Amino acid sequence: MEEIDSMRARLEAAGELTELLVAAADAFSLLLATCRVCEERASELFAAFAFASAAAAQGRLIIDSAPSLAASPGTEASLRGCAEPDLAKVADGLAGLAQVLGDRLSAAAQQGHDRGDREACQDAAAEAMRIYELLAPDR
Amino acid sequence: MTTSATFGDLLRFARGHLDAAAEVPDSALREESSIVAAAQVTSRLALTLSRYLGDIAPGDMAEAITSSQLDPLMRSAVEARQALELAAEGLRTDAYGSGKPGGDPAGPLAARLAEAATALAAGRDLLRTHFTTGPDRRWSPRSSWASVIISGPVTRALAAEVAGWSRQLALVITRLSLAAQGDPAIPAPVRHGLAGACPWLLTASATITAGQRDNPATAPDTDLLHVVPVNIAPQPQPPQHAETAADLAAGLAASAARLRAIGWATTGQAAWAPVMTADSWRWTATGAAVICHVSELMLTSLAGRAVAFTGAPDVTAQLRIAASAAANACGRWRDVTAAWNQITTETKGLTAAGIADTSDLVVRLGRHAFTDPQWTPARAHRAPLRDPADLAPDAAQAAVLVGAIHHAADALACLAAADLHAVDTADRAGRLFMPTRALPDYYDVPYRHGTATPLAVAALLDAYQAACGASGRAVTDLDALAVTTNAPSRILAAARAASRPANNTSTPDTAPIRPSNREPAPPAPSGPVEQEVRKLASGDPILLLRAKAIDKAARKLIAEAKDSTHEPGTPGSAEGNSRPVRPARTAARLAASSFPASPAAPVAGRQVGGPPCCPTLRVSMWASLVVGMCATAETPRGWCRAGFRAHGVGGMLILLI
Numbered sequence: 001m002e003e004i005d006s007m008r009a010r011l012e013a014a015g016e017l018t019e020l021l022v023a024a025a026d027a028f029s030l031l032l033a034t035c036r037v038c039e040e041r042a043s044e045l046f047a048a049f050a051f052a053s054a055a056a057a058q059g060r061l062i063i064d065s066a067p068s069l070a071a072s073p074g075t076e077a078s079l080r081g082c083a084e085p086d087l088a089k090v091a092d093g094l095a096g097l098a099q100v101l102g103d104r105l106s107a108a109a110q111q112g113h114d115r116g117d118r119e120a121c122q123d124a125a126a127e128a129m130r131i132y133e134l135l136a137p138d139r
Numbered sequence: 140m141t142t143s144a145t146f147g148d149l150l151r152f153a154r155g156h157l158d159a160a161a162e163v164p165d166s167a168l169r170e171e172s173s174i175v176a177a178a179q180v181t182s183r184l185a186l187t188l189s190r191y192l193g194d195i196a197p198g199d200m201a202e203a204i205t206s207s208q209l210d211p212l213m214r215s216a217v218e219a220r221q222a223l224e225l226a227a228e229g230l231r232t233d234a235y236g237s238g239k240p241g242g243d244p245a246g247p248l249a250a251r252l253a254e255a256a257t258a259l260a261a262g263r264d265l266l267r268t269h270f271t272t273g274p275d276r277r278w279s280p281r282s283s284w285a286s287v288i289i290s291g292p293v294t295r296a297l298a299a300e301v302a303g304w305s306r307q308l309a310l311v312i313t314r315l316s317l318a319a320q321g322d323p324a325i326p327a328p329v330r331h332g333l334a335g336a337c338p339w340l341l342t343a344s345a346t347i348t349a350g351q352r353d354n355p356a357t358a359p360d361t362d363l364l365h366v367v368p369v370n371i372a373p374q375p376q377p378p379q380h381a382e383t384a385a386d387l388a389a390g391l392a393a394s395a396a397r398l399r400a401i402g403w404a405t406t407g408q409a410a411w412a413p414v415m416t417a418d419s420w421r422w423t424a425t426g427a428a429v430i431c432h433v434s435e436l437m438l439t440s441l442a443g444r445a446v447a448f449t450g451a452p453d454v455t456a457q458l459r460i461a462a463s464a465a466a467n468a469c470g471r472w473r474d475v476t477a478a479w480n481q482i483t484t485e486t487k488g489l490t491a492a493g494i495a496d497t498s499d500l501v502v503r504l505g506r507h508a509f510t511d512p513q514w515t516p517a518r519a520h521r522a523p524l525r526d527p528a529d530l531a532p533d534a535a536q537a538a539v540l541v542g543a544i545h546h547a548a549d550a551l552a553c554l555a556a557a558d559l560h561a562v563d564t565a566d567r568a569g570r571l572f573m574p575t576r577a578l579p580d581y582y583d584v585p586y587r588h589g590t591a592t593p594l595a596v597a598a599l600l601d602a603y604q605a606a607c608g609a610s611g612r613a614v615t616d617l618d619a620l621a622v623t624t625n626a627p628s629r630i631l632a633a634a635r636a637a638s639r640p641a642n643n644t645s646t647p648d649t650a651p652i653r654p655s656n657r658e659p660a661p662p663a664p665s666g667p668v669e670q671e672v673r674k675l676a677s678g679d680p681i682l683l684l685r686a687k688a689i690d691k692a693a694r695k696l697i698a699e700a701k702d703s704t705h706e707p708g709t710p711g712s713a714e715g716n717s718r719p720v721r722p723a724r725t726a727a728r729l730a731a732s733s734f735p736a737s738p739a740a741p742v743a744g745r746q747v748g749g750p751p752c753c754p755t756l757r758v759s760m761w762a763s764l765v766v767g768m769c770a771t772a773e774t775p776r777g778w779c780r781a782g783f784r785a786h787g788v789g790g791m792l793i794l795l796i
Contacts, residue, residue, distance in 0.1 A: 032480065039473070043436065044523065047429045047505065047516035050476075054425040057480045058418055062487075064574035065587050091518055123487070134517050 003030060004093040011100050017117060020108055021069040024124060025060060027101050031094055031131060032056035042087055052094070052134045059101075059127035066120035088137070095135035102128035143373055143396065146262050147365025150300065153258035157307050160251035165318065173246030174319050175329055180252040181315070182230035184308055185340065187259045188301050189223035192216045194263070195294050215350020216298055219343035221684050223305065226339035229332035230312075252311070259304070268370035282370045282403050283553065286638035287363065292356070293637060296364040299356035302347035309340035342684070363637055366630050372400035375495060378502045381512055384536065388543045391503045392628070394496040395550035401493045402557035415565065417484040419491030420558060424475040426497040427551050427606070429516065431469035431613070433504045434544045436524055438462035440508075441537055444527040448534060448624070457620045464613040465548070471602070471609040472551075478599040481577040482591050484570050493554065500547050507543055534624070542628035545617040549631050552610040559603040566596050666690020 007027050014020040035053035042049050063069060105125035109118050167173060196216035209217075269285040270278040280286060287293055316333035319325040373393045382390065405415070442458035505514040508530075511522035524530075531537035565571055571591040578589050591599075618632035665673070669686040 036477070044509070044521045045518055046432045047501065048518040048521070050425050050429050050432075050473075051422075051516050054421050054476060057421060057476070060480075061417075061483045061574065064576065067587070069587075095518075136517075136519060138519060 001089065001093055004034070004090075004097050008093075008097045008100050011097070011104055014104065017108055017111075018068050018070055020104060021063055021066050021117075021120075024101060024105060025063045025069065027097060028056050028060035028063060028124070028127075031098060031101075032060060034090065034094060035131075038087055038090055045087060045091065048091070048134045052098075052131045055127045055130040055134070059124045059131075062120055062124040062127065065116070066124075067114050067116040069120075091135045092137060095132050095137070098128045098131035098135065101125075102132060143368040143371060144265070145365060145369070146265050146367040149258045149262040149265060150365060153255040153262065153304075156251045156255040156258065157304070157311075160248055160255065160311055161307070163248040163251065165314070167247050173249060174315055174322070174325055174333075176245040176249035177252060177311075177315055178230045178329055178333055180249050180256055181308060181312060181336070182227045184252060184256045184259065184304075185223045185227040185230065185336070187256060187263065188304055188308075188343070189220045189227060191259075191263055191297060191301050192220035192223065194266070195298060196220065211350045211353065212295060212298060215346045218684055219298075219301070219305070219346040219350075221688060222339045222343040222346065223301075225684075225687070226308075226312075226336040226343070229335045229339070231332070248311075248315075265369045266367060269367075283399060283638075284367055284370065284634065287634045288367060290637040292360040293364050293367070295351060295354065295356040296360040298347050299351060299361070300364070302344040305340045305344040305347075309337050309344065312337045312340060359633060360637075363630070363633050366634075368396075370400070372397045372404075376499070377495070378499055378506070382503075382506065384507065384539060387503045387507050388539050388546075388627070391500060391507075391543045392546045394499040394503070395546040397496045398493050398500070398550040399553045401496070402553040405492060405557060405561060413486040414490040414492065415484075415561060416486050416488055416490055417479060417482055417571075418487050418489055419494055420562060421476055421479040422489050423491065423493060423497050423554065423558065424472050424479065424606070426501050427554065427610075428469050428472035428476060429501050430497075430504055430547050430551060431465045431472060431610075433501075433508050434547065434613075435462050435465040435469060437504075437508045437530065437540060437544060438465060440524060440527045440530055441540065444531050444537065448537065454620070454623055457616070457623055461544075461613065461616040461620050464609070464616045465544075468548075468551070468606065468609040468613045471606040474602040475599070475606050478595075478602040481573050482595060482599060483572050483574075483588070484565065485572065497554075500550065504543065504547055507540060538624045538626040541617070541620055541624045542626035545614075545621045545626060545628040545631060548610065548614045548617050549628075552607070552614045555603065555607040555610045559600065559607055562603060563600060566591070566600070571596055571599075666693065668693075 007023075007030050010023050011020070011027055014023045032053050035049045035056060039046055039049040039053065102125045105121045105128060109121035109125060196213040266288055267278075269280065269282045269288055271281045272278055312333055316330070316337060319330045319333050373396055375397065376390045376393045378390060379386070405412070438458050439462045442455050442462060445455050448454040502515055505516065506512055508514075508524060509522040510525050510529075511520055514520050514522055531540060562571075569590060572588040573591045573595060574588055575586065577595075578592065614631075614635075618635060620626070621629040622632050666687070666689070668689045669683065672682055672686040
């Protein structure tokens with residue numbers, strides 16, 4: 001859970017577009033890895049985590065296409081998901097993270113100068129919002 | 140909920156009209172125009188029946204007589220087809236006016252028969268929707284039903300249906316013939332045609348029945364034939380609010396049918412279709428994993444509900460096996476999604492044709508399994524699994540559930556095969572890419588994406604291959620379960636069993652189903668062989684059929700010999716000196732160019748490499764006749780080649796000519 005919280009803080013603190021893109025790429029990687037781990041433990045929530053991980057993988061690939069993303073390998077290799085036993089808590093955390101991610105990317109899509117960046121931010125924001133809709137607790 | 144029309148629907152319609160035709164009173168047959176029109180329509184019916192048999196057995200009488208390897212059913216189909224063609228020839232009355240073309244047939248009997256003829260022709264068209272015809276006129280499958288249609292059980296059932304219809308038509312013709320005999324207004328050729336058609340129709344029926352003596356069509360064979368659907372994807376049926384279990388099952392079956400059709404339709408498109416994207420493939424694999432997961436939950440729950448299956452002790456074990464297979468398939472589909480994590484295509488979006496139907500499958504299966512009737516994959520709609528007693532209150536409901544799971548699994552198996560093929564095609568077309576960050580350091584790519592590495596693509600294809608295998612195993616287990624529980628989907632199991640290679644009537648060289656659009660030749664006078672057979676007073680109609688075939692083939696051979704004598708460009712002719720010499724289209728040349736110089740495999744009874752065995756007179760004569768037919772315009776070249784290779788007479792033919 002700590003990892004999710006710190007990622008959320010990192011996203012909120014990201015200033016420049018390049019910094020936001022790197023943080024977004026890492027956030028999608030964290031979402032993907034955590035959802036994959038949770039799939040194996042969930043029964044009633046298997047479908048939600050499975051589709052969320054598909055959206056996270058897609059979001060990560062979309063961010064890769066943003067021209068302003070620094071060509072760094074990212075941090076996905078170090079992310080191993082979340083060991084929190086309470087899946088509802090994990091889902092809450094991931095939904096919150098996805099919401100922040102979506103909001104930040106949507107805002108960046110309005111402000112970016114490069115068309116490629118704007119499109120990448122917009123499409124990735126849509127994936128983030130999809131994750132939020134899948135994992136949010138309320139109807 | 141609507142379902143696709145089946146062959147059985149058309150058959151019932153046709154049978155209804157044929158039965159009604161039998162009820163038409165004799166008083167309705169007093170007018171000359173009624174009899175002539177009815178004869179003409181019956182000719183159409185007989186011709187349609189002969190085409191059904193042509194689809195089953197594309198060979199000719201020559202092959203039926205010369206080939207010792209021909210299956211009795213195939214031989215009888217060829218002979219019955221010939222008999223039906225003769226009946227159709229005799230019944231043609233268009234020269235005597237039988238109503239306006241396209242207008243209503245005169246009289247109630249002709250009208251009933253016309254309805255039956257239309258339905259039977261539509262039935263044949265329905266079967267043909269499962270095939271495409273290539274430039275060489277060979278048929279290729281375009282649905283998973285294609286292999287069922289050419290299977291032994293369905294072929295037997297179809298031939299038996301033709302036998303039954305021929306018998307019914309014979310009765311109709313007998314009535315018409317009796318009515319015509321007493322009416323001097325009926326032209327003599329029509330009277331003779333009616334009198335002559337009845338024996339041919341009965342011969343066709345008897346021949347087929349005799350051909351099936353050792354292996355008759357069974358009721359399950361007929362059931363399977365009747366459920367063959369038209370190969371048109373049903374309309375999309377998105378989930379509605381508050382669907383009943385029956386609605387859910389019917390909608391699920393419709394989505395499964397659509398996915399199967401989409402799988403066949405999209406094969407080969409991945410090289411260029413922009414709608415086939417990595418997003419779509421990843422999402423579909425995720426949906427498949429979810430379907431397998433929910434299936435596993437339901438099957439496990441059903442296994443704990445033994446009370447619903449009293450009297451079927453094996454069911455619980457079968458349910459556990461199927462649940463385990465579904466769990467395994469789920470794992471393999473998850474592997475596919477993981478393999479997509481670093482791979483993308485140049486186009487994006489959930490645009491593939493099957494996305495909506497996969498989504499409908501997920502939602503409907505979830506609504507079967509969980510307590511929330513509005514269930515969706517979203518966490519907001521999470522709900523506990525239904526209590527087993529609620530899930531399957533009785534055996535009938537349990538069977539409905541098994542059927543729903545079975546349909547979903549069957550669709551996934553098709554989807555797995557289609558996606559494996561499509562992704563492989565996309566890779567060959569250079570449509571798979573990876574982000575530069577995921578490429579090895581030695582890849583120097585000045586773009587954000589580079590071509591996917593062979594290692595990553597191999598892992599992806601391996602994952603699909605495993606998903607294919609696991610989905611196939613799950614379907615096999617569910618086949619057995621569907622039969623045991625008498626699930627509505629058990630027909631899928633029967634279809635799969637029928638289409639296994641052991642039941643397939645096709646061989647690599649001879650496609651059993653092929654177009655047979657040949658119009659019957661105009662009636663020909665009796666030839667010398669037929670006359671001789673008749674002189675011997677043989678009452679065997681099959682002997683007469685064969686005699687007619689021999690005469691027909693001989694006429695063709697003689698006609699061809701005459702043609703080649705006068706053909707321009709033939710060496711020695713005056714025109715030949717002034718025009719480029721082109722090879723004469725003779726039987727010998729065609730025969731020589733139609734098969735390899737040496738047999739691919741030793742033929743039984745022949746010494747490979749040595750001189751051919753001494754052919755008997757009968758075989759040599761037939762060999763010549765077959766070659767004669769080879770050169771005629773109406774004999775498709777492809778079949779001739781196949782037939783020669785299949786029956787090992789090719790080498791002998793060259794020597795004879």
